[in-house]
Amino acid sequence: DAGVIQSPRHEVTEMGQEVTLRCKPISGHNSLFWYRQTMMRGLELLIYFNNNVPIDDSGMPEDRFSAKMPNASFSTLKIQPSEPRDSAVYFCASGASGAGGAKNIQYFGAGTRLSVL
Amino acid sequence: DQQVKQNSPSLSVQEGRISILNCDYTNSMFDYFLWYKKYPAEGPTFLISISSIKDKNEDGRFTVFLNKSAKHLSLHIVPSQPGDSAVYFCAASALGGNNDMRFGAGTRLTVKP
Numbered sequence: 045d046a047g048v049i050q051s052p053r054h055e056v057t058e059m060g061q062e063v064t065l066r067c068k069p070i071s072g073h074n075s076l077f078w079y080r081q082t083m084m085r086g087l088e089l090l091i092y093f094n095n096n097v098p099i100d101d102s103g104m105p106e107d108r109f110s111a112k113m114p115n116a117s118f119s120t121l122k123i124q125p126s127e128p129r130d131s132a133v134y135f136c137a138s139g140a141s142g143a144g145g146a147k148n149i150q151y152f153g154a155g156t157r158l159s160v161l
Numbered sequence: 162d163q164q165v166k167q168n169s170p171s172l173s174v175q176e177g178r179i180s181i182l183n184c185d186y187t188n189s190m191f192d193y194f195l196w197y198k199k200y201p202a203e204g205p206t207f208l209i210s211i212s213s214i215k216d217k218n219e220d221g222r223f224t225v226f227l228n229k230s231a232k233h234l235s236l237h238i239v240p241s242q243p244g245d246s247a248v249y250f251c252a253a254s255a256l257g258g259n260n261d262m263r264f265g266a267g268t269r270l271t272v273k274p
Contacts, residue, residue, distance in 0.1 A: 048204070077261070086167075086266030087205070087250060100261060135204055148193050148254045150262060152204030 048153035050136050056159045062124040065156045068117055069138030077150060078111055078121050079135040087135070093119065126160045133157050164188045165253050167265035175273055180238040182268050184251030187232065191253035191263075196225060196236045199248045199267070208249075209236070241272045 049068040057063055069076050077092040091101040093113045101111070108127070113119040123130055137150040166185045174180045186194075192213040197205035211218040211225045211234070218225050224237045238245055251265040 079264075087264035089261060089263065092261050137204070148262065149195065149207050149210070152197075152206070154202070154204050 048136055048138050048151055050134075050153035050156050052156060053154065054157050054159075056161065057126055058161050059127055060125045061160075062122065063126045063130075063158060063160075065121040065134050065136075065158070067119045067121070067136030067153060069119070069136070070140075070151055071117070073138035073140045073151070074116070075139040075150075076113060076119050077137040077139070078119070079137065079152075081133045081135060081155070090121070123158075126158075128160045131158055131160050163266075164191075164263045165251055165265040167251055167268050169268050170266070171269045171271070173271045173273060174241050176243055177240045180236075180241045180245065180270055180272065182236040182238075182249050182251075182270065184234050184236075184265055185232055186234075186253050186263075188253070188263075189232070190255045193254050194225070194227060194234050195252045195254075195262070196223075197250040197252060197264075199250060205250055238270075241270075243272050243274050246270055246272050 048070055051066045074095050078090040080088045080090055088103055090103045091111045092099055096113045096116060109123055111121045133155045135152050135155045137152045139150040164187050195210040196208045198208045199205040209220050209223050209225050211227050213229055216227050222238055227234045248267045248269045250267045252262045254262040
């Protein structure tokens with residue numbers, strides 16, 4: 045398996061523009077997570093899905109952020125309108141439910157570095 | 162609310178010596194703990210884990226210790242190698258939960274040759 049695939053790897057946009065980040069989880073995984081990494085706060089969980097259903101979006105910073113998972117192999121994180129303070133690296137991770145600890149191991153994509161000018 | 166805390170943003174050790182990275186948590190519901198390693202321009206990768214029924218788990222040069230009463234865990238790397246230089250994230254979750262995980266802010270380890 046190719047692992048978790050995120051696109052684009054880098055995104056530079058202007059304030060006010062819409063940004064869409066994409067993620068393809070590992071085949072067979074039924075949990076998907078979106079994280080944001082900043083210098084100040086480290087890795088923050090934004091939202092996660094189980095079986096394509098959003099479970100907890102309490103980490104989404106504000107209404108400008110939205111995430112969807114239309115099927116088991118694709119998810120998007122959208123920021124509209126984007127602001128300079130949204131600049132960060134955004135990671136997607138996926139995991140598999142199952143017995144024991146293996147359930148809780150998440151596999152990360154390489155991330156999308158977003159710069160909002 | 163930071164439920165998982167890594168109070169040392171950076172650590173520098175000499176090659177061959179022991180590296181000790183620390184992590185504290187506040188949520189008593191956490192019963193499964195993980196360490197992830199992250200190189201620049203890559204995503205975090207799973208390194209080692211421990212469940213709350215144990216107080217130690219060893220995998221080669223890496224050992225994780227868990228002190229439940231103190232809500233503290235640590236990662237020991239011995240001997241440290243220059244290739245271990247990376248950011249290390251501590252994470253915690255509840256096995257009976259929905260698979261979500263809370264991460265610390267990370268500790269940047271530098272191993273000097």
